[in-house]
Amino acid sequence: MSVSRRITKAVIPAAGLGTRFLPATKAMPKEMLPVVDKPAIQYVVAEAARAGLSDVLMITGRSKRALEDHFDRVPSLEASLEAKGDHKKLSMIQEATALGDIHYIRQRDPRGLGHAVLCAKQHVGDEPFAVLLGDDLIHEQDDLLTSMIQVQEKTGGSVIALMEVDAQHISSYGCADVEVVSGSEYVKVRGLVEKPNVDEAPSNLAVIGRYLLHPRVFDVLEHTAPGRGNEIQLTDALQELATENGEGSGVHAVIFRGRRYDTGDKLSYLEANITLAVENDELGEELKIWLKEFVDRMDA
Ligand code: G1P
Numbered sequence: 001m002s003v004s005r006r007i008t009k010a011v012i013p014a015a016g017l018g019t020r021f022l023p024a025t026k027a028m029p030k031e032m033l034p035v036v037d038k039p040a041i042q043y044v045v046a047e048a049a050r051a052g053l054s055d056v057l058m059i060t061g062r063s064k065r066a067l068e069d070h071f072d073r074v075p076s077l078e079a080s081l082e083a084k085g086d087h088k089k090l091s092m093i094q095e096a097t098a099l100g101d102i103h104y105i106r107q108r109d110p111r112g113l114g115h116a117v118l119c120a121k122q123h124v125g126d127e128p129f130a131v132l133l134g135d136d137l138i139h140e141q142d143d144l145l146t147s148m149i150q151v152q153e154k155t156g157g158s159v160i161a162l163m164e165v166d167a168q169h170i171s172s173y174g175c176a177d178v179e180v181v182s183g184s185e186y187v188k189v190r191g192l193v194e195k196p197n198v199d200e201a202p203s204n205l206a207v208i209g210r211y212l213l214h215p216r217v218f219d220v221l222e223h224t225a226p227g228r229g230n231e232i233q234l235t236d237a238l239q240e241l242a243t244e245n246g247e248g249s250g251v252h253a254v255i256f257r258g259r260r261y262d263t264g265d266k267l268s269y270l271e272a273n274i275t276l277a278v279e280n281d282e283l284g285e286e287l288k289i290w291l292k293e294f295v296d297r298m299d300a
Contacts, residue, residue, distance in 0.1 A: 010053035013116040015061035051145035054100040112231025133209025135264035142258025157250030174207030174235035189251040194235035216248025
């Protein structure tokens with residue numbers, strides 16, 4: 001059956017306005033904010049490529065043209081770097097264009113994440129696919145997508161990623177009620193609620209921005225009513241898939257214990273920059289020395 005095919009398509013919703021990062025995002029897409037020396041979105045596309053998802057559909061909106069330009073070639077820049085013999089920079093700019101086929105579609109109305117995913121229906125067709133949220137940066141060494149793909153191959157249906165958060169932070173996330181699947185490293189999702197109040201949350205397990213979805217989600221999204229924030233929520237569609245029976249239903253989850261940064265959040269964005277800069281071949285050693293001195297000065 002077509003829906004059991006290996007997942008090759010990734011959908012990256014990138015239409016959000018980035019209001020959490022104003023004024024930096026007043027005239028530039030939040031996805032283009034650099035993390036060390038690459039725009040945040042490039043890490044997400046690279047993660048998809050590493051997991052074998054070579055067909056990427058980005059859901060964009062107005063004022064997001066910089067995203068398309070970033071993943072396109074600039075022959076004049078390449079020629080000038082070539083002429084200067086600057087092969088290092090040349091290969092750095094070519095990295096973004098070598099990540100696979102990237103397609104773009106605009107979400108014309110900002111009606112929420114569920115609606116953004118529904119915009120991918122025609123491109124995706126009748127096969128399972130991945131959704132990667134552009135704000136979530138998963139550390140390269142903590143491969144999450146591959147383990148999700150392995151679970152999806154076993155369970156069929158849809159697979160989400162959860163992370164334990166401090167109870168008081170759960171109202172910023174989708175929250176899952178889960179049960180153990182004996183003998184497995186994954187869990188079964190019994191129910192989901194988008195951004196619950198702290199005292200109503202069924203757990204402290206937060207939905208993070210990686211999903212493997214059965215195409216049945218499109219049928220569900222078509223009738224999903226606006227929920228939290230008057231937006232069509234992907235979480236609400238997944239809640240329906242988790243609680244119904246039949247072809248394409250069922251939701252399982254991987255509990256991620258690796259490093260995740262929310263590059264739409266100022267503090268987490270800074271942490272991502274410092275962590276990746278410390279690990280960077282060119283910057284790491286000097287930055288570590290400086291950071292130690294900086295901390296000592298702060299303590300003094
Ligand atoms: C979205 C989802 C939410 C999820 C979060 C992860 O919310 O709706 O369920 O927990 O991403 O980053 P957003 O952060 O876009 O408001």
